[in-house]
Amino acid sequence: MSDGQGQTRTPTPTPTPTPSPSIPPTKKMPVIVLAGQPNCGKSTIFNVVAGLKVNTGNFAGTSITFTETKVQFEGDTFILIDLPGTYSITSSDMAEKVARDYLLAGNVDVVINVIDTSMLARSLEFTLQLIEMQIPMVVAFNMIDEAKRKGISVDIDKFKHLTAISAIPVIGVKGEGVDHLFKSAMTLLRYNKYQPILPVYDREVEDSLHSIIQCYPPELHSHFRVNERFISIRLLEMDEEFIKTVSSISPSWEEIVSKERQSLAQKHNWPEEEVFSSHRHAIVLNLYEKITTHKRTQQKMDLREYLDRIIMNPLGGLLTVFISVLMMFFTAFGLGDLLSKLLDSPFIKLNIIIDGYQRGIIHSALSGLSQGLQAGAGIVLPYLLPLLLLLAIFEDTGLLPRIAFMMDGILHRFGLHGKSILPIILGYGCSVPAIMAVRNLETERDRLLSRLIIPFIACSARTVIILGLVGKYLGPWWTTIVYVGNLAISLIVSLLLSKFNRDISYGIIMDIPPIRYPYPMIALKKVWLRFYEFLKLGWPIVMLSSVALSILSLYGIDEVVNKILSPITVNNRSY
Amino acid sequence: MKGITVNGQALEFIHEEQQEEQQERMIISLLYIKRGVAARITHFSGGKATIVRLHDFGLYRGRIVRLIKIAPFGGPLLVEDIEGQARLMISQKLAAQVFVEELTTQMQQMGSEYE
Numbered sequence: 245m246s247d248g249q250g251q252t253r254t255p256t257p258t259p260t261p262t263p264s265p266s267i268p269p270t271k272k273m274p275v276i277v278l279a280g281q282p283n284c285g286k287s288t289i290f291n292v293v294a295g296l297k298v299n300t301g302n303f304a305g306t307s308i309t310f311t312e313t314k315v316q317f318e319g320d321t322f323i324l325i326d327l328p329g330t331y332s333i334t335s336s337d338m339a340e341k342v343a344r345d346y347l348l349a350g351n352v353d354v355v356i357n358v359i360d361t362s363m364l365a366r367s368l369e370f371t372l373q374l375i376e377m378q379i380p381m382v383v384a385f386n387m388i389d390e391a392k393r394k395g396i397s398v399d400i401d402k403f404k405h406l407t408a409i410s411a412i413p414v415i416g417v418k419g420e421g422v423d424h425l426f427k428s429a430m431t432l433l434r435y436n437k438y439q440p441i442l443p444v445y446d447r448e449v450e451d452s453l454h455s456i457i458q459c460y461p462p463e464l465h466s467h468f469r470v471n472e473r474f475i476s477i478r479l480l481e482m483d484e485e486f487i488k489t490v491s492s493i494s495p496s497w498e499e500i501v502s503k504e505r506q507s508l509a510q511k512h513n514w515p516e517e518e519v520f521s522s523h524r525h526a527i528v529l530n531l532y533e534k535i536t537t538h539k540r541t542q543q544k545m546d547l548r549e550y551l552d553r554i555i556m557n558p559l560g561g562l563l564t565v566f567i568s569v570l571m572m573f574f575t576a577f578g579l580g581d582l583l584s585k586l587l588d589s590p591f592i593k594l595n596i597i598i599d600g601y602q603r604g605i606i607h608s609a610l611s612g613l614s615q616g617l618q619a620g621a622g623i624v625l626p627y628l629l630p631l632l633l634l635l636a637i638f639e640d641t642g643l644l645p646r647i648a649f650m651m652d653g654i655l656h657r658f659g660l661h662g663k664s665i666l667p668i669i670l671g672y673g674c675s676v677p678a679i680m681a682v683r684n685l686e687t688e689r690d691r692l693l694s695r696l697i698i699p700f701i702a703c704s705a706r707t708v709i710i711l712g713l714v715g716k717y718l719g720p721w722w723t724t725i726v727y728v729g730n731l732a733i734s735l736i737v738s739l740l741l742s743k744f745n746r747d748i749s750y751g752i753i754m755d756i757p758p759i760r761y762p763y764p765m766i767a768l769k770k771v772w773l774r775f776y777e778f779l780k781l782g783w784p785i786v787m788l789s790s791v792a793l794s795i796l797s798l799y800g801i802d803e804v805v806n807k808i809l810s811p812i813t814v815n816n817r818s819y
Numbered sequence: 820m821k822g823i824t825v826n827g828q829a830l831e832f833i834h835e836e837q838q839e840e841q842q843e844r845m846i847i848s849l850l851y852i853k854r855g856v857a858a859r860i861t862h863f864s865g866g867k868a869t870i871v872r873l874h875d876f877g878l879y880r881g882r883i884v885r886l887i888k889i890a891p892f893g894g895p896l897l898v899e900d901i902e903g904q905a906r907l908m909i910s911q912k913l914a915a916q917v918f919v920e921e922l923t924t925q926m927q928q929m930g931s932e933y934e
Contacts, residue, residue, distance in 0.1 A: 281875075331875030336868040363905050366877035394904055482867060517867045518880070525879050558891045649908045653894025662895070662908075751869075751913030753876050756897065756906040 273314075274322045274433050275351055276426075279343065280358035281370055282329030283755060285386040288416035289358060290326040291769045293317075293426065298773050303342045310346075311773075317426050322353075322433070333373040334483045334521075338688065341485070347379060350469040354429045355381045358416075361391040361398055362758075365532045372443050372528060375407065376474050380438040382428045383411040384421070390758070395539040403535045408441045417763045442473070443527050448511060449520070452480065452504040461494035480505050481520040548759040555643070561650030568638075568647065568669050575630040576673035576704040583626030591618040605798060612794025616787030624778070624786075627674040627704060632774050634673075635681050636767040638666055642757045644684065649756060658735045659742020661685060661752060664694045668734070671701035676782070678703075680774055686752070689745055693738055700734040702727060849886070849896065849909070849917040857885045857901060858919035865916040873917065877903045884919065 278286040294313040302309055312325045327346060328339035335341055347355065357374050359367040374381055385400060400411050410428045414421035432438060444450065453476055460472045467489070468475055478486040479501040491498040509516040554560040594614050601607040638644045644666055652662030663685050671678035678698045685691045702710060707727075715723045796802050852858050860882045863870050877900050878884070887897040887906070895910045909917075 332871065334871050336871065363877075363903060365903055366905065369874075369877075396904075484867065514880075515862075517870050518863075518874075521871075521874050522879060525874070556888065556897070561891075645908065649890050649895060649897060651894075652908075652910070653890050653892030656894070657892075751910040751916075752895065753872060753907060753909045753913055755876070756908055 274320075274353040275325060276315075276322050276354045276356060276429055276433070277325045277327050277347070277352050278356050278358055279327050279330060279347065279370075279374065280386075281331050281360065281367055283757060284329070284358045284360040284367065285416040286329065286358045287311075287326055287770075288766055289356075289384065289386065289414065289422055289425070290324065291766065291773065292416065292419050292422050293324065294769075294773070296772065296776070298776065300777060303346065308339045308342045315426075317430060320430060322430075330370065332370055333377075333478070334481055337686075347374075347377060348468070348470055352379055354432050355379050356384055356425065356429055357381055358384045358386050358414075361385045361388050361413075362394050362396065363755075364391065364396065364398065364536060365528060368528045368532055369524065372524060372531075375409065375440050375442060376477060378438075378440070378442075378471055378474065380432045380436070381409055381440070382425065382432060383409055384414045384416075384425050385411060386414045386416050388413045389415050389418075390760075397537050397539065399535045399537070403531075406441065406531065406534065408439060417766050443524070445523050445527065448508060449480075449523050452508055453477070456480070456497075456501050456504055459497060459500060461497045463493055464490065464497075467493060476501065477520070480508070482517055548761070552646075552759050555646045556649070558650070561647065564643070565647055565651065565665065565669070568643075569672065572631070572634060572669055572673045573704075575634055576627055579630045580627040580673070580704065583629070584622055587626060588618070588622045591622060594618075605795060608794045608798040609791050612791035613787060615794065616783075616790035619786050619790065620783040623705070624674070624676060624782070628676050628778060629771065629775060631670055631673045631677040632680070632771045633767060635666070635670060635677055635774075636770045637762050639684070640760060640762045640767055640770075642759045645754060645756050646759075648754075652752075658738045660693060660697075660738055661690045664690065667694050667698055668701060671698045671703060672707070673704050675699055675701070675703050676778065677774075680777075686754070693741055693745070696741060697734040697738045700730060700737060702730040846918050846920050849884070849898070849914040849919050850911060852886050852919060852921055854886050854888065856921050857883050858921045859883050861918050861920055863916055863918065869913070869916055873913075876900075876907055877905060878907075878917065883922070 278290055280286045290311065290313070293315050294311075295315070298311050298313045300309050300311050308328060310325055310327060312323055315322055315324045325346075327343040330340045330343045331337075332340075333344050335344060346352070355374060357371050359371060361367075371383060383403070385398060385403075388398070391398065398413075400413055403409075403411050410432070412421050412425045412428055414425055416422065445453070453473065456476045456479075457472050460476070464472070464475065475486065475490070479490060479498065482505065487498060490501075505516055505519065509519045512519055512522075514522060555564045591614065594617075595611070598607065598610045598614055601610065638647075644663065647665050648662030650662075651665045655662055655664055664682075666684065667678045667681045670681050675698050678701070679695055682691050682694045682698070685694060710723060710726050714726050793802070796805075846861050849858070860878060860880050862880060863873060873879075882903070883901045885899045885901055887899055889896050890908075893911065895908045896914050898907050898909055898914075899905070900907060
């Protein structure tokens with residue numbers, strides 16, 4: 245990148261140790277990570293190359309998950325990790341911090357920076373920060389087709405020329421360019437040649453950086469595995485976590501940086517917090533303007549445009565929610581019931597075979613196992629699969645943020661966030677996918693609150709009971725009261741819980757992406773990967789517990805439990 | 820938004836221009852701008868975390884935005900970042916911390932080129 249004077253140089257006044265591991269990657273299995281801003285299509289690219297087996301892990305000491313998979317590519321095997329979406333390196337969000345720390349830990353061999361090309365200027369902010377990190381990197385210009393639709397065309401060769409970083413145009417949903425992308429990453433891995441042109445700030449900032457790096461305390465070398473320029477920039481940018489760490493090791497240097505920052509802020513008459521990031525923003529805009537050309541496209545109003553207008557209208561918004569609930573009911577009761585009946589019949593035969601055994605512990609264990617299998621196949625699977633598909637469609641089409649926008653005002657009154665609407669809607673079908681959908685929420689507080697209220701919502705199985713029993717014995721009015729009461733209880737619970745755990749965030753900001761057509765293969769892969777999680781974790785738990793229950797009942801222990809609970813259960817019956 | 824693209828001098832130039840404008844024009848919170856009117860971000864209130872978040876979504880000083888609509892029941896704002904061609908949902912709480920100046924008709928036309 246060049247500065248205002250048009251010169252291009254690599255601004256490394258002092259030798260910078262690159263964080264890329266010097267050990268040849270053949271020693272251990274190489275690690276490639278996908279990093280990028282949320283909704284840039286990282287996971288889509290991940291799903292394109294991931295096999296059918298994907299591991300979900302937790303970052304040490306946190307509840308934040310990442311997905312990883314082993315990929316075989318042209319005879320090589322590597323581990324591919326899908327990091328949580330990250331807007332910037334300076335972050336207050338837990339998931340973003342974890343993603344950043346992972347990158348800084350020095351275990352990553354190649355970073356694939358996925359960019360949403362339709363929002364290029366914003367995405368480049370993160371790209372520049374990654375360049376400064378100096379981890380070998382390939383840039384994937386994803387959603388290049390959507391950018392074209394917006395009239396943005398990107399000169400990728402120019403980007404390569406200005407940054408000395410390989411870049412590949414990609415359309416993740418169609419799988420276009422993905423092969424090329426990984427080829428490029430493998431080349432980087434093999435030859436380990438990575439010398440990007442670092443961003444050059446204006447003279448004042450560069451002078452500041454120079455004088456800061458001049459007195460970089462040597463004791464920090466053992467602490468950070470990243471180059472000193474990167475650390476200095478973090479401090480100039482007022483990254484609180486780095487300031488905290490540095491001031492505990494070398495308070496005098498921290499003071500020097502702080503003085504430089506203050507003088508920069510004074511020179512530009514900008515607040516200290518913004519002065520550095522604004523300079524980077526200027527570089528980003530400069531780069532952006534150099535590599536893109538805008539064409540005013542005479543966009544025809546297509547179906548997507550019309551849909552958008554309808555949904556984003558108060559009446560249309562409510563109608564969309566209503567139709568979504570109907571769709572969900574149709575999926576749960578229509579498709580779900582049909583599948584359930586189909587899957588149930590083999591188990592009836594299985595049960596007859598098991599019943600032939602002599603009663604005893606083997607019989608109990610076998611019948612418990614069969615019940616567990618049946619619960620998974622006959623009860624969860626038929627509802628889970630179609631609803632997971634519905635969830636994927638909601639996410640992929642951009643319907644979710646729109647409903648969230650329309651419902652946020654109402655849900656806010658109950659301490660919830662607009663995005664909680666999707667788990668609530670899915671909760672009427674089945675609690676399992678509903679709780680899976682909670683992942684879309686931003687803060688841990690919102691996720692916890694939504695997870696806690698979903699079990700109060702009448703799922704399809706309970707709806708059958710309500711309609712069947714209450715409807716039959718008490719009439720339609722009571723049915724409605726019980727049904728609506730369920731929602732009321734959930735909302736009251738949420739209201740009460742939110743009193744104890746107030747929303748202290750600085751307020752919500754999120755993207756409303758354009759309406760997109762869903763890609764069946766992408767949606768199905770998503771469904772499979774989520775279902776695989778249930779297969780691996782949920783189903784075994786169901787089977788184990790039903791075996792345990794069956795054995796307990798053989799020895800009559802369930803009777804004891806029933807007796808202990810009888811003051812609660814039996815008294816109710818006497819009404 | 821012509822000058823901000825270059826080096827520090829240009830940034831200062833923009834800033835001076837902004838200062839002059841601040842004296843003449845009305846600076847209001849994003850919450851109170853008229854619908855459909857392009858407005859330029861002048862500054863933010865709130866701490867580092869707030870500013871970082873707004874920057875994350877491309878909302879920097881000098882950026883031109885437009886309010887499209889407000890969700891019912893005191894819900895969030897739908898704001899368009901005109902140059903970035905992105906649509907954002909911003910809660911009222913956060914929007915109250917973004918300050919803007921509404922642009923004159925002449926400048927509006929400049930902004931509308933991007934639409």
